[in-house]
Amino acid sequence: MTLPIALEDDHSHHHDILDIDGRPAKRVRFDSDSLLTKDVGTKDGASLVRKHPLRVRPSGNALTSPVNLKSACGLFASVPDELLVQLLETLDARDLLRFGASCRALHAFTRNEELWRALFVEPFILTAPVKAWPVYKTWSTEQLVEKYAGTCFRAESVDWPLSTYVDYMTNSQDESPLYLFDRSFVEKMHLTVSSQLDEQADYWPPTCFGSDLFNVLGDQRPDHRWLIVGPERSGSTFHKDPNATSAWNAVLKGSKYWIMFPSSPSIPPPPGVYVSDDQGEVTSPLSIAEWLLGFHAEARQTPGCVEGICSEGEVLHVPSGWYHLVLNLEPSIAITQNFIPRRRVGAALQFLRDQKQNISGFSDDVEDPYALFVARLQEHNPELLQEGMNELDRLSKGGRGRWEELTKPTVTEEVDDEPSGFFFGFGGDDEEEEEVP
Template sequence: MPDITTLGNQTRNEAIPGHPLGVKPSGNALFAAKNLRDVIGAFRSWPDELIFMLLEFLDCPNLLQLGRTCKAFYAFTRAEELWKTLFIRTPPASFTWRGTWRSTYLNLSPSKVAFVDCSNLFSDALHRPLYCAHISLDPYASNIPARNQITRLPNLTPEEFQDKWSDTPFILTEPVKEWPVYHQWSVETLLPKHGKSLFRAEAVDWPLRTYVDYMKYNSDESPLYLFDKEFVSKMGLKAGPIDQEPATAYWPPQCFGKDFFSILGNDRPDRQWLIIGPERSGSTFHKDPNATSAWNAVVRGSKYWIMFPSSSKLPPPPGVYVSEDQSEVTSPLSIAEWLLGFHAEARRTPGCIEGICKEGEILHVPSGWWHLVVNLEPAIAITQNFIPRAHLIAALDFLLNKADQISGFRKDVQNPYEQFVTKMQESHPDLLRSALEELKKKSEGKKRKWDEIVRGTPSTDASAEPEATGFSFGFAGDDSDVEVP
């Protein structure tokens, strides 16, 4: 029978399959006459999370041995995240994807996977990943309030982008439809030529054919996401402006104008990625690296986006927590978990915008914007980061003041800020001078603000005694467009 699940103010039937071992949510233990936890000795008083922390230290033989001691530990040692971690830590020399991380690691065909009835075990930690892996995305990606909807446009001119749209997310519906890859690419057409080529999928490098098998047959809460920065060379593509590369496979829409990171040539940071993933795969909340802007073009499938502006006056999105220096981001473990717990609140939060980028469309992510994206169906996309003229100051600020958070440069690029300034001086001296002057004014403004916070606002009456003020943390970070990878 399907579960009756309440999400926010909605109650609906969800076709959530039962746990393969019969494990039930912990609340069911209140009415149970028997509980398998009662026979695991001292471990019965341990929270599930603590048990998993212990199991993470075990290798394959020890996990299997512990799983043979009782039904409860059999269920705990079957958890997919444990076997995914083992696979990534010590991958087999060769393997065939067999539907689960455990079966793949142990090379078990479906007929050899044992069924042990654990229906008297009650655990949210075991049941939640299964539930999150099967929730419907439709309620979250539909009925978007009018005030939240991302603007959709056929196309823009470079002047329109610079004057009005560089700080605003939008979807363009026409440019991608001109790309050769839009007419040529699908999973099926890529496999004959590139099926044996290795592509990066988070922490693993797999042949495309193996990854496609995984796409089609997995039940992961957070499906593995193919995100490869070297796809252009691997696939023998030509990519660039169509007026410079007549046989180009795709090109950035002209409205985005010059990418100022391009002046670094081969010393520029990573900038372009092929993205392939099944339904439910995607990226949790983040900002794009090095204060860059980005575009994301959907070649096949569709993606749901939810986005928030970033400012010292605004908190991060609901359910997202940022360290004091803004270098680390903490959020729920999976996209589904965030949707279940925080989506309703996020939709009501000022500044929230949402939209679906459909097949053949391209979405603009301005510098500094928080964004979460999830595939609503199996999808292929290309994304590229860039520095438009409107965000040159933000990029300079980041490279100068956030050196410990810079990412994507080769290790032999010693000082990205100095290299970037040197190249800008050679090619765009007037623009650089103007940007550095604005950056200096911005820095001086922050210093004055700090002095006022520490010492108090100076009195306009020269004869008056200075007003006593206490030290106050009356701010939340700085005003720069900070990127948190």
């Protein structure tokens, strides 16, 4: 599977609707009056309750509705709602769009928020945000050496002046060249970084990733951003990002090859990769070149494999928990940053509580990162903390997904004759709703 490419324009909030082939679709104007349910008990003949734009109603309306639009779904009309939703969970974004385009009833099923939320946890590439950064427009190895020649940066296990590293980078014939990977570059280079779009800053995170919940830790947050410079053949062997974080990796110069795999206790690691029982430690005993020669072909055929090239001016999203190997295809400069998105707050809490031996990046004065994170969330956003604790409780009980929660009883629940789960009801009270798609 190749990485999906998405466009994002940080300067505009107006977007055309695209159809499944990428062409602009017809704009649809909804008449607000037509979406109001009529109520003879009100002065104007309409209540403040709006109809669903797709004419979806709770399943209880099936008792009185003259028509159930789901009957127009062909063979899918006989499939129970719960099973249909479970089938949709196996589709990727493009197939989900195609399926929903077949008729109005199925379109309503594909609008289920849980389906799209799950898809967002996969890797993807954005092609626009980085190109607005001042550092993208000005940085090159020559410009950096001119300005920071004597500044020391960390290249794996050594600290070298930038001029020394660039000289090594230019002339190295090593099979696995040293990789400059510096966590303090913002301070060393006196850069201005904004948390949102700010053309006075040197760069800012792409806005689509939302807020970083580790920001509540202030100066006590773990290491989270790095400058990455390296020649072709340099890169990083298989690993997962620290502390259950997600990440973005923006290429300012050059290009990078990525190969990635999802992870869970029930999924084996990529070929040639060994993982500890708690999933916290990842070991790849081979160099990048050796792994590519010995396991690359097999890995590409492994279910779940996602690969792609992130080119100059693009940024790649790395979901939390995904194994990834990165290889520079040419001399490259990049910035990467780790973050905790809202949807992963429960996973972050679980990691900090249960995998203390694998926590990294915190300063020595932080004795209990879990307690610190809980206290700061309670101070800044108690509602979000409660949301995270609820998710933590779910994960601690075995990590049942939303589908299982809705449809599968626990061992302590009594199963009765009524079906569990949720249903979509399709009914109508006018001629338009009886139209067969």
